[in-house]
Amino acid sequence: MARLTIDDLKRMRDAAAPTLTLRTGTARARITVHMGTCGIAAGARDVMAALLREIESQGISDVIVAASGCAGLCSQEPMATVEVRSMAPVKYANLTPERMSAVLQQHVLRGEIVAEFALGAGCETTG
Amino acid sequence: MAHRSHVLVCAGTGCVSCGSFQLGMALEREIQKHRLDAEVQVVRTGCQGFCAEGPVLIVQPDEVFYCGLKEKDVPLLVQEHLLKGRPVSKLMYMPPAAAAPVPTLSRIPFFAKQKLVVLRNRGLIDPERIEDYIARDGYSALARALTEMTADQIIQEIKLSGLRGRGGGGFPAGIKWATCRQAALHRSVEPILVCNADEGDPGAFMDRSIIESDPHAVIEGMIIGARAIGASQGFVYIRHEYPIARERLGKALVQARECGLLGQDILGTNFSFDIEIVQGAGAFVCGESTALMASLEGRVGEPRAKYIHTVEYGYKNQPTNLNNVETWANVPLIINRGAEWFASMGTGEVAENPWNGSSGTKVFSLVGKVNNTGLIEVPMGMSLREIIFDIGGGIPHGRRFKAVQTGGPSGGCLPESLLDMPVDFDSLTAAGSMMGSGGMIVMDDHTCMVDVARYFIAFLTEESCGKCTPCREGLRCSLDVLQRICDGTGEDGDLDLLEEMGGVMQDACLCALGTSAPNPVLSTLRYFRGEYEAHIRERRCPGGVCQALIHYEIVAEACDGCHACVNVCATGAITGQVKYLHLLNQDLCIKCGACIEACKRDAILRV
Numbered sequence: 001m002a003r004l005t006i007d008d009l010k011r012m013r014d015a016a017a018p019t020l021t022l023r024t025g026t027a028r029a030r031i032t033v034h035m036g037t038c039g040i041a042a043g044a045r046d047v048m049a050a051l052l053r054e055i056e057s058q059g060i061s062d063v064i065v066a067a068s069g070c071a072g073l074c075s076q077e078p079m080a081t082v083e084v085r086s087m088a089p090v091k092y093a094n095l096t097p098e099r100m101s102a103v104l105q106q107h108v109l110r111g112e113i114v115a116e117f118a119l120g121a122g123c124e125t126t127g
Numbered sequence: 128m129a130h131r132s133h134v135l136v137c138a139g140t141g142c143v144s145c146g147s148f149q150l151g152m153a154l155e156r157e158i159q160k161h162r163l164d165a166e167v168q169v170v171r172t173g174c175q176g177f178c179a180e181g182p183v184l185i186v187q188p189d190e191v192f193y194c195g196l197k198e199k200d201v202p203l204l205v206q207e208h209l210l211k212g213r214p215v216s217k218l219m220y221m222p223p224a225a226a227a228p229v230p231t232l233s234r235i236p237f238f239a240k241q242k243l244v245v246l247r248n249r250g251l252i253d254p255e256r257i258e259d260y261i262a263r264d265g266y267s268a269l270a271r272a273l274t275e276m277t278a279d280q281i282i283q284e285i286k287l288s289g290l291r292g293r294g295g296g297g298f299p300a301g302i303k304w305a306t307c308r309q310a311a312l313h314r315s316v317e318p319i320l321v322c323n324a325d326e327g328d329p330g331a332f333m334d335r336s337i338i339e340s341d342p343h344a345v346i347e348g349m350i351i352g353a354r355a356i357g358a359s360q361g362f363v364y365i366r367h368e369y370p371i372a373r374e375r376l377g378k379a380l381v382q383a384r385e386c387g388l389l390g391q392d393i394l395g396t397n398f399s400f401d402i403e404i405v406q407g408a409g410a411f412v413c414g415e416s417t418a419l420m421a422s423l424e425g426r427v428g429e430p431r432a433k434y435i436h437t438v439e440y441g442y443k444n445q446p447t448n449l450n451n452v453e454t455w456a457n458v459p460l461i462i463n464r465g466a467e468w469f470a471s472m473g474t475g476e477v478a479e480n481p482w483n484g485s486s487g488t489k490v491f492s493l494v495g496k497v498n499n500t501g502l503i504e505v506p507m508g509m510s511l512r513e514i515i516f517d518i519g520g521g522i523p524h525g526r527r528f529k530a531v532q533t534g535g536p537s538g539g540c541l542p543e544s545l546l547d548m549p550v551d552f553d554s555l556t557a558a559g560s561m562m563g564s565g566g567m568i569v570m571d572d573h574t575c576m577v578d579v580a581r582y583f584i585a586f587l588t589e590e591s592c593g594k595c596t597p598c599r600e601g602l603r604c605s606l607d608v609l610q611r612i613c614d615g616t617g618e619d620g621d622l623d624l625l626e627e628m629g630g631v632m633q634d635a636c637l638c639a640l641g642t643s644a645p646n647p648v649l650s651t652l653r654y655f656r657g658e659y660e661a662h663i664r665e666r667r668c669p670g671g672v673c674q675a676l677i678h679y680e681i682v683a684e685a686c687d688g689c690h691a692c693v694n695v696c697a698t699g700a701i702t703g704q705v706k707y708l709h710l711l712n713q714d715l716c717i718k719c720g721a722c723i724e725a726c727k728r729d730a731i732l733r734v
Contacts, residue, residue, distance in 0.1 A: 003385075003386065003387030003395075004386045004387050004388065004394060005394060005395050006270045006274065006394055006395075009261060009266055009267065009270055009394075012258060012261045012262070013144060013261050013262050013264065013267075015258075016258040016259065016261060016262035032250065032251070034250055036336055036339050036340060036371075037332070037335065037336075037339060037369075037371050037372075038332075038501075040371070066253050067253050067254075067255070068249070068250045068251060068252060068253055068254065068340065069248075069249050069250060069254055069336065069339045069340020069341065070249060070250070070336050070339065070340055070501075070502055071249065071250040072237075072238075072241070072246070072249065072250070072501050072502050072503060073237060073499060073501045074500055074501040074502060075498070075499055075500040075501055076499075079250075081250060086180070088177060088180075088231070090229060091232065113229050115229050118229045119235070120229060120230050120231060120232040120234070120235045120238065121229050121230070121231050121232065122177060122231040122232040122233055123141070123177060123232065123251075124232060124238050124241060124243050124249075124250075125139075125233070125238070125239070125241065125242055125243065126139045126141070126242070126243040126244070126247045
């Protein structure tokens with residue numbers, strides 16, 4: 001990557017926005033699997049692998065899959081946050097590969113929240 | 128005149144990066160144009176929790192929520208809603224048709240009571256992508272610090288914010304930076320910057336998680352610090368046992384270097400600074416400033432007396448500024464949003480003197496006998512009760528709260544009567560504990576406080592470097608006495624001896640590991656003295672933990688002779704025929720507790 005100037009920083013910020021907020025991009029949904037040490041110890045890698053496998057086998061191309069850090073509630077890892085365009089983000093807890101693919105089918109593809117595995121909707125409060 | 132309506136524009140990080148500041152200014156211009164400024168006020172709030180659809184705003188008192196706004200929507204919004212009182216439905220949030228019964232995070236106390244400042248990007252960005260960090264306004268504080276502020280202005284901003292060191296000591300960061308800069312200028316020696324990521328407290332994982340979820344925040348804070356202090360070389364001293372944190376930090380450093388945010392001529396401003404990762408070898412004492420610096424130099428990690436401060440003579444006798452991971456991660460936000468904003472969170476009036484209070488937030492790892500174990504961030508001054516019962520969700524299995532241990536092994540145990548105490552640096556110290564780096568271990572009524580003190584003293588005895596006599600011998604001797612009490616052979620006078628030894632260690636030890644080491648003993652003696660006395664005088668362990676002082680009994684009325692306990696008893700201590708009352712032979716029992724777990728009728732008691 002080239003050395004940045006201050007103007008580049010602003011440009012990069014605007015350019016990266018579509019991958020972080022769905023509003024400006026073309027993707028239908030963004031799934032963030034929380035991969036802190038706690039998440040990985042609880043099986044987040046299996047969840048992530050299952051998710052990628054499902055997405056590939058079904059030929060889904062408009063879903064962003066991202067990794068991120070611990071979501072804070074370590075006792076209920078593995079967790080994932082599912083954001084579908086124009087819907088509040090939903091955090092899922094205590095996931096397994098099977099549950100993750102159920103969430104993909106029902107929430108991401110059909111737009112129905114899987115209430116059984118959902119922890120809550122919305123984002124956390126930042127300062 | 129009071130305003131009839133408030134427009135609450137979200138100024139959380141997410142919305143700011145979608146342009147909420149520009150939106151707010153456009154709103155104000157438009158409101159002015161319609162001469163509504165005496166009636167309608169625009170307020171910038173913290174994150175409203177719907178970052179995906181930002182920028183968002185709420186019009187009060189109508190409680191109308193608008194999202195995904197652009198500047199071009201402003202004239203319509205102001206004219207229709209604010210002037211004519213007709214909410215604009217096409218700009219409102221449309222919930223999906225089939226509303227599922229899922230609570231919003233703001234209704235789940237674990238999330239609702241937290242305020243994310245240091246952890247603002249947790250769970251949102253990919254820590255391995257610098258683009259993600261930049262998209263959330265990352266490195267914009269650095270750009271500001273390098274182009275718009277002098278070194279003195281940066282230090283002044285940190286001083287006014289009241290930021291105190293998050294590693295445990297709570298020393299005001301601004302004062303430390305200023306002293307280090309002074310020392311370097313005075314001696315014409317290059318100062319050194321160090322980030323302490325040698326987090327060693329049992330049950331603590333704040334710093335690990337900050338680095339794992341947002342490594343660039345720490346790096347950005349350090350570059351700003353380097354600019355303020357005048358350093359060109361920095362280190363992150365991180366423990367060997369944190370492989371993921373180390374890997375992510377390493378990747379982040381490479382990315383920052385490639386982008387010209389580290390190294391020579393940062394952002395084209397002629398300022399140069401670079402950071403190197405140094406791995407600790409797993410010694411607890413290396414989290415102590417002088418021991419850490421000895422270890423950095425490649426010597427044995429032992430502390431030295433600190434009548435000469437490390438800010439003057441630290442790493443290789445150069446002025447060295449050491450701050451902890453969380454402290455560094457706070458810096459970019461203070462530069463971006465101002466000291467006043469930071470000081471508005473927490474307790475006390477810190478602008479005049481940072482020692483007057485505790486500003487900002489604190490990250491805690493909440494562990495032990497609590498329902499929601501995890502990593503939390505709350506404003507300073509929140510009560511222990513809110514943290515443990517609202518955020519932590521209380522004690523599992525309907526048991527009673529007994530104590531909370533704050534500050535790691537050198538912290539103290541606080542009882543139920545102090546649950547309403549605000550959590551800040553000075554209140555905790557006054558209560559005989561300390562903030563430490565932010566570990567918080569909750570204990571229920573099945574915990575023996577003597578055993579807890581014994582555990583922590585045993586940990587510290589192992590980790591004492593042995594350089595100074597009060598720490599080396601004091602800890603060993605305290606451990607012997609505590610072990611004796613747990614074994615049921617404690618004597619009158621033991622408690623006085625523990626107190627006396629604790630006092631000597633507080634006075635005479637070389638470093639903070641030693642001076643704070645008696646805290647677990649002294650605080651449990653202060654708040655749970657009766658429990659020590661029960662061990663010594665009545666040979667009884669009220670928590671039912673100390674093996675020598677407990678035995679198991681079968682309750683005749685409850686036993687239905689199901690034989691489950693007989694099957695699991697490893698020593699054959701329990702005998703009896705199926706469907707008849709079973710008997711327990713105390714001489715054979717090794718008190719392993721397997722029978723209690725196996726019994727479905729609660730017919731076995733631990734007394």
